[in-house]
Amino acid sequence: MTLVLALGGNALGRGTAAEQLATLRKTCAAIAPLVREGEVVITHGNGPQVGNELLRQERAADEVPPLPLYLAVAQTQAEIGALIETELSAAAGRPVACLVTHVHVDPDDPAFDQPTKPIGPFYSEEEARALERERGWQLVEDAGRGFRRVVPSPPPLDIVELASIRALVASGAVAIACGGGGIPVVSRNGYLKGVDAVIDKDRASALLAARLGAERLVILTEVPAVYRRYRKSNQEEIRELGVDEATQLLSELAEGSMRPKVEAALEFARTGGETLITSFDALAEALEGRAGTRIG
Numbered sequence: 001m002t003l004v005l006a007l008g009g010n011a012l013g014r015g016t017a018a019e020q021l022a023t024l025r026k027t028c029a030a031i032a033p034l035v036r037e038g039e040v041v042i043t044h045g046n047g048p049q050v051g052n053e054l055l056r057q058e059r060a061a062d063e064v065p066p067l068p069l070y071l072a073v074a075q076t077q078a079e080i081g082a083l084i085e086t087e088l089s090a091a092a093g094r095p096v097a098c099l100v101t102h103v104h105v106d107p108d109d110p111a112f113d114q115p116t117k118p119i120g121p122f123y124s125e126e127e128a129r130a131l132e133r134e135r136g137w138q139l140v141e142d143a144g145r146g147f148r149r150v151v152p153s154p155p156p157l158d159i160v161e162l163a164s165i166r167a168l169v170a171s172g173a174v175a176i177a178c179g180g181g182g183i184p185v186v187s188r189n190g191y192l193k194g195v196d197a198v199i200d201k202d203r204a205s206a207l208l209a210a211r212l213g214a215e216r217l218v219i220l221t222e223v224p225a226v227y228r229r230y231r232k233s234n235q236e237e238i239r240e241l242g243v244d245e246a247t248q249l250l251s252e253l254a255e256g257s258m259r260p261k262v263e264a265a266l267e268f269a270r271t272g273g274e275t276l277i278t279s280f281d282a283l284a285e286a287l288e289g290r291a292g293t294r295i296g
Contacts, residue, residue, distance in 0.1 A: 001216065002169070004209040005031060006202055007044040008221045011280070012080060014048040024083050028091040030280045034218070034287070035092045039169045041212065042084065043205040046076040046180030054120035069119070069151060070183050070194035074100060077179035084176055095173040102160040102192060103182030103199055103207075109154040117153040117198045122146030152197040156182065156204045160192065162211055169212070178204045202264035210271040217268050217275045219261050224282035226258060226293040241295045243269050265295035 013023035034040070050072050057066040067075075081098030089096040115138050123131065128139040128147035139147040159165070159178065168175040181199030185192040202219055209217040228236040228249070241249065246266050253259035258277075265275035278292030286292030 002039040002214040006205040006219045028087040032091040041175045043178045049076040069196040081176045098176040101177045102185045103156045104158040105154040107186040111152040111154040115150040115152045118148040206264035206268040224279045269296040
């Protein structure tokens with residue numbers, strides 16, 4: 001059986017390198033039973049790490065030219081992949097290989113005309129207007145805390161290194177791919193060109209699972225299941241959702257939290273696969289059908 005396992009950004013935490021490594025060690029211990037056998041590909045988020053990288057670049061901008069966002073995604077793919085590779089190979093007793101992955105997006109996608117994904121540090125209004133003039137960025141006020149850059153979040157279309165991922169899996173290795181949703185690229189005159197955008201990690205994971213012909217996608221997040229009326233006194237944990245039920249539930253789910261995960265699960269379900277959404281702590285029970293939400 002082929003499995004794609006999508007780790008949320010909390011898999012590493014937000015602290016020092018040593019603190020992130022300690023958190024990741026617990027994560028790898030939790031997922032080790034899943035990856036000891038079969039064909040497995042791991043994807044992961046990179047929100048806290050790419051945010052830190054962008055902040056470092058801004059602080060050093062007077063001495064070192066800042067890198068474009070797509071290269072910050074590449075850097076954090078390698079950073080997180082290196083940590084997962086060393087920890088998971090020890091926990092699972094299998095070879096693990098990280099592959100820096102590019103993902104095609106459509107340069108004409110409407111998302112490029114209406115960027116909505118906030119990234120990076122906060123700025124004063126004066127700093128924001130200067131950055132708009134000097135760098136051509138778009139910045140918006142964020143909940144009264146200052147101004148943040150917003151970038152496009154187009155849907156993924158194809159995975160450039162898909163054949164290489166297949167080869168790694170066929171060799172018996174656990175492959176780490178599509179970190180942070182992948183490095184967004186477009187095709188120009190036969191070349192790949194990186195673009196400043198953020199691809200949703202769960203949608204990229206669903207696309208990868210479909211392209212690999214995987215039977216299951218497991219999305220690990222901070223809550224043990226999908227809920228109706230989340231955080232209300234009458235919230236209800238959902239154990240199973242069909243495609244029609246999940247589609248109807250979407251409008252109730254938080255845009256920046258659970259909704260993209262259920263949307264990704266729906267995309268995968270339409271190719272015949274099943275998605276399990278749960279937390280690291282509830283994973284063992286979810287695999288036995290006593291926790292988590294199955295969609296498909």
